[in-house]
Amino acid sequence: MTLSGIRTRFAPSPTGSMHVGNLRTALYEYLIARSLGGRFILRIEDTDQERQVEGAVDLVFRTLERVGLVHDEGPDVGGPCGPYVQSRRLPYYREMAGRLVREGRAYRCFCSRERLEALRSAKGSEFSGGYDRHCRDLPEEEIRQRLDAGMSFVIRQRMPLEGETRFVDSVFGEITVRNEELEDQVLLKSDGFPTYNFANVVDDHAMGISHVVRGSEYLSSTPKYNLLYEAFGWPIPIYVHLPLINGPDGRKLSKRHGAVSFEDLAAEGFLPAAILNYIALLGWCPKDNRERFTLPELEAAFSIDGISRSPAVFDLEKLRWFNGEYLRDLAPDAFLDLAMPWFRRVFPERDLDWPLLSSLLQPRIRQLSEIPDRIEFVRELPDHPLSLYENRKSKATPETAVLVLGACIPLFESLPEWSQALLHDRLVLLAQQLSMKIGQVMWPVRIAATGLEATPGGAIEMLAVLGRDVSLARLRAGLARLERGE
RNA sequence: GGCCCAUUGGUCAAGCGGUCAAGACGCCGCCCUCUCAAGGCGGAAACAGGAGUUCGAUUCUCCUAUGGGUCACCA
Numbered sequence: 314m315t316l317s318g319i320r321t322r323f324a325p326s327p328t329g330s331m332h333v334g335n336l337r338t339a340l341y342e343y344l345i346a347r348s349l350g351g352r353f354i355l356r357i358e359d360t361d362q363e364r365q366v367e368g369a370v371d372l373v374f375r376t377l378e379r380v381g382l383v384h385d386e387g388p389d390v391g392g393p394c395g396p397y398v399q400s401r402r403l404p405y406y407r408e409m410a411g412r413l414v415r416e417g418r419a420y421r422c423f424c425s426r427e428r429l430e431a432l433r434s435a436k437g438s439e440f441s442g443g444y445d446r447h448c449r450d451l452p453e454e455e456i457r458q459r460l461d462a463g464m465s466f467v468i469r470q471r472m473p474l475e476g477e478t479r480f481v482d483s484v485f486g487e488i489t490v491r492n493e494e495l496e497d498q499v500l501l502k503s504d505g506f507p508t509y510n511f512a513n514v515v516d517d518h519a520m521g522i523s524h525v526v527r528g529s530e531y532l533s534s535t536p537k538y539n540l541l542y543e544a545f546g547w548p549i550p551i552y553v554h555l556p557l558i559n560g561p562d563g564r565k566l567s568k569r570h571g572a573v574s575f576e577d578l579a580a581e582g583f584l585p586a587a588i589l590n591y592i593a594l595l596g597w598c599p600k601d602n603r604e605r606f607t608l609p610e611l612e613a614a615f616s617i618d619g620i621s622r623s624p625a626v627f628d629l630e631k632l633r634w635f636n637g638e639y640l641r642d643l644a645p646d647a648f649l650d651l652a653m654p655w656f657r658r659v660f661p662e663r664d665l666d667w668p669l670l671s672s673l674l675q676p677r678i679r680q681l682s683e684i685p686d687r688i689e690f691v692r693e694l695p696d697h698p699l700s701l702y703e704n705r706k707s708k709a710t711p712e713t714a715v716l717v718l719g720a721c722i723p724l725f726e727s728l729p730e731w732s733q734a735l736l737h738d739r740l741v742l743l744a745q746q747l748s749m750k751i752g753q754v755m756w757p758v759r760i761a762a763t764g765l766e767a768t769p770g771g772a773i774e775m776l777a778v779l780g781r782d783v784s785l786a787r788l789r790a791g792l793a794r795l796e797r798g799e
Numbered sequence: 800g801g802c803c804c805a806u807u808g809g810u811c812a813a814g815c816g817g818u819c820a821a822g823a824c825g826c827c828g829c830c831c832u833c834u835c836a837a838g839g840c841g842g843a844a845a846c847a848g849g850a851g852u853u854c855g856a857u858u859c860u861c862c863u864a865u866g867g868g869u870c871a872c873c874a
Contacts, residue, residue, distance in 0.1 A: 326874050361873060426872075433871090443870070467872055485804070494802055494870085502872040509874045533803045533869045554804095561810085563866065591811095594823090598812060602822055621812080624867065628810045631824045641837075677836045707833075740833085755833030767835035775834095 316394065316521025319351025323377075323384070324513070326358045327369035330574035331376045333627065334528060334558045334566060337592040341555060342526045343382045344593075344615040354520060355387030357398045358513070360506045376575050380585045381608050386520075394520040399512050406507040409515050409545070410468045410500050418544040419500055421466040422448040423459050443496040444469070468501040470541065478536035482552045484620045485529070490536045498537055510534065514541045517550060526553040529624075553617055556596045557624040566627050573627070582655070582681025583632065587639040591632045595625040605638065637679035648675045655684035659692055670778055673770040690763045691778060694787055697764040699794065707752035711795055714757030716747060718792040721758060722785065731781040736773050761791025 321342040325335055346353040355377070357370055374389065386392025396402060413419035424447055432445055449471060459466070472495045479489040500511040507515070517525060532554050542549045560570035572578050578588055590606050598621065599606075599614045606614065640648065649671040656667060665688075674687060689695070702714040724739050744754045759772035762784055768775055776784045 324874095328874080358874070364873070422872095429872085488803070490802070496870075499872050504872075506872085508872070513874090528868095529804070530868055531874095556805085557867075559867080565867080594811065596811095600813095602813060604811095604823060623805050625812090626810060628824070631811065634824055637837090673836095676838095704834080737833095744833095750833090752833050759834060763834095765834085769835075771833045771835090773833075 319346055319349040319523050320354060320521050321346045321351065321524045321526055322354040322356050322517070322520060322522050323382075324356045324358045324516075325373050326361065326364070326509075327366060327373065328361070328364045329366050329369055330576055331372060332566070332574050333578070333588070333592055336376065336380070336575050336588075337558065337595060338526060338528060338555060339377065339382055340380075340589060340593060340611075341553070341597070341615075341620070342524075343384075344611055345524055345526060345553065345617065346385075347612040348615045351523065352385040353382070354392065354394075354522070355384040355389075355397060356516060356520070357388055358509065359398060359400045360509060360512050362504065362506065372576070379579070380575070380589045399507070399516065402512075402516070403505065403507075405519070406501065406512055406515055407505065410507070410511070413470070413500070413544055414468060416544075417471065419468050419470050420449055420451070421456060421460075422469045422497075422499075423451075423464050423466045424448060446497055449497060465503040467499045467503050469497040470500055470537070470544070472497050472537075472540060478539055480535060480539055480549065480552065482532065482535070482554050483524075483617050484554050484556075485532060485622055488532065488535070490533070492536075492540075495537055495540070500541075510537060511541070514538050514545075518542070518545070518547045522550055524553055525550045526555065529554045529556055553620070556621055558592075558595055559624050559626050561626055561628070563626070570627070571629075578632075582683070583636050584639045584651075587636040588632065590639075591635045595627065596621050633679040640678065640681075641676055643675070645672055645675065651681060652684055655681050656688065658685050659688055665691060666778060669774070670769070673774055673778075677769055687769050690765055690768070694790075695764040697760070699799070701760050701764070701766060702757055702795065704752075704756050707756040708750055709753050709756035713749065713753055714760070715792065715795050717743070717749070717754045717757045718761060718788055718795065720747065721754070722788050722792065725781070725785055725788070728781075731777070731784075733773050733777045736776055740773070757791070758788065761788045763787075 323339040323342050325331075325339075343353045345351070355373075357373070359365060359370075370388075377384065384390065386394065386397065388395075388397040391397075410419060414421065422444075424444075428447075429444065448469070473492045475492060477489055477491045478495070479487065481487050498510055499508050501507055516522075535552060535554075539549050558566045560566045560573075562570075566573050572581055575585075575588060579585060586607070589608065590604075593606060593611055594604065597615070597619050599619060600616075603614070643651070645668070649668060652671050652674060653667065656665070656670070670688065674684060678684065678687065699711055702709060702711045720743055721740065724743065725736075728735060728739065740754055740758070741751060744751050747754065755772040759768060759775055760766075762772065762775050762779055764787075770778070779787070
C-alpha cells in the first residue's frame with residue numbers, strides 16, 4: 314500500500330481536557346491538509362498506561378466535532394492504515410524495534426530504574442544529564458545470560474557519537490544539533506509499550522504523514538526523530554513546528570491561568586466558532602491581515618508561511634471581543650436559544666418576555682455567562698444609593714426625580730395597556746408638560762425600576778420587562794424613599 | 800548549567816534594505832443616544848541594547864540582555 318500526497322495527523326494523548334494549544338495544533342493540521350487538498354487523520358496516542366483518563370478519547374471526538382474539524386481517517390471512521398489507536402499496534406512497534414536491534418541500530422538496556430536515577434542525581438546540578446550508554450556494547454553472551462535470567466529491559470537507540478544532525482523546519486528554518494547532545498533514547502519500554510518518540514515516528518511513516526505539525530517544544534528533540542527515520546531508511550517528513558501559546562505572565566499556558574481548555578471556555582459562554590477563529594490567529598496571520606474567519610474561509614486563506622516563530626500570549630479580552638462579534642451576528646432566535654439556559658439559571662420557573670430580553674442583551678454581552686448578572690435586577694431590586702438619581706448628563710437630580718415619579722405613577726396606574734409604545738408616548742408627553750428634557754424623566758424612572766446605573770435597555774424597555782405590577786411597586790417605593798430622603 | 804529557539808505599542812501582529820513603522824483588541828476622548836452597549840470619528844502607545852555590513856538598517860551578521868523550550872521507561 315502506498316500513501317501519497319499531503320497527509321497530516323492530529324495525535325492527542327487521551328490524558329484529559331482539550332487544551333487550547335492542542336486544539337490550535339489540530340486546527341493547523343486540519344488547515345494544512347485542507348488547504349493543500351490533503352487528508353487529515355486522527356490517531357490516538359495512548360502509550361502511557363499510567364496517564365490514561367477515562368472518557369478522554371470521547372472528549373477528543375466531541376471537541377473536534379463541535380468545532381467542525383472533520384477527520385478523514387481515524388479510530389471511528391477507519392481508513393487504510395488502521396488501527397488508529399497506538400495501544401492496538403503493539404506487535405508492529407515490537408517488530409520494528411526488533412529490526413533495529415538486529416541491524417545494530419538499537420540495543421537492549423538492562424539498567425534498573427534505580428541505577429538511572431542514581432546516575433541523574435550523581436550528575437547533580439551539572440545537569441549534563443542523560444544515560445551513560447552503559448549497555449550500549451554489552452557482549453553477546455552477557456545479553457543472552459540476562460535474557461535467560463528473565464531480566465527486564467528496554468530498547469535504546471544507538472545514537473551516533475559524533476557529527477551533527479541538521480534539518481529544516483518550515484517555520485523555524487535550519488536547525489543544527491551536535492549528535493553528542495543526543496541521548497540513546499528509549500524506543501521500547503520494559504512493559505513492551507513504545508515510547509512516544511518511537512511510536513510517533515513509526516506511525517507517521519506507516520500512515521504516510523507528509524507534514525509533521527506539532528508544538529515547538531519538540532523542536533529540540535527533532536534530530537532524534539530524524540536519526541530514527543534514517544535508521545529505518547525512511548524519508549524525513551516536512552516539519553512544521555508551532556510557536557507556543559503562553560499565559561498573560563509569559564509562561565506556558567496552563568490550568569493556573571484559569572479556563573484554558575475548550576470545554577472550560579465553552580462552558581463560560583464562548584461560541585466554538587469564536588474560539589476557533591481566535592486561536593487560528595494565535596501564531597498565524599493571513600496575507601491581508603483579516604481577522605474574521607469561518608472555518609471554510611480559513612481553509613482557503615491558510616498557508617504555512619504565515620505561521621509565526623515567536624510565542625503568543627492568550628488574551629482572554631480579545632477572545633471576548635471575538636465572541637461578542639459572533640454573538641451579535643447570530644439570528645435573534647438563535648441567540649435566544651443559546652441564552653435560554655442562562656435565563657433559567659436565574660428564573661428556573663418564572664417566565665419573562667424572553668424574546669425582548671434576548672434582543673436587548675444580544676448587542677450588549679460578550680459572553681453568555683454574563684446573562685445571569687445582567688438580569689438579576691428583575692428578580693430583586695438591587696440595593697442602591699439615592700445618589701443614583703443624580704445624573705449630570707440627563708440633568709436629573711433627586712428633586713426632579715420626585716417630580717417625575719410623582720407624576721408618572723398615577724399616569725401609569727391609569728394606563729389602559731402596558732405597552733412600550735404607550736409608555737413611550739406618555740413619558741414624552743410628561744416631559745413636555747414638565748418642561749423637561751426627555752432624559753430628565755427617563756433617568757429617574759429607570760433608576761427606580763432597576764436600581765442600576767447601567768441596564769440592558771432604556772427606561773421604557775425595562776418597564777416592559779418588569780411588567781406593570783412590579784414596575785409600579787418599584788416606582789412607588791422609589792418615590793417614597795426619595796421623599797424620606799434616605 | 801548544556802543545547803535549541805525567540806525578541807515591533809499592554810496583547811495579537813503587518814513589515815521580508817529606503818514606510819510619516821499598517822491593522823485589530825484593550826485604553827482615552829468626541830459623536831449618536833432615555834442609561835449601558837452596539838455603531839461612527841479621533842487620540843495616546845512599539846522596532847530590547849551594542850557593534851558591524853551597506854549610500855541607507857525594524858529588516859542581514861556578530862555579541863550582550865531578557866524570555867521561552869528541552870535535557871524521563873511523559874507525551
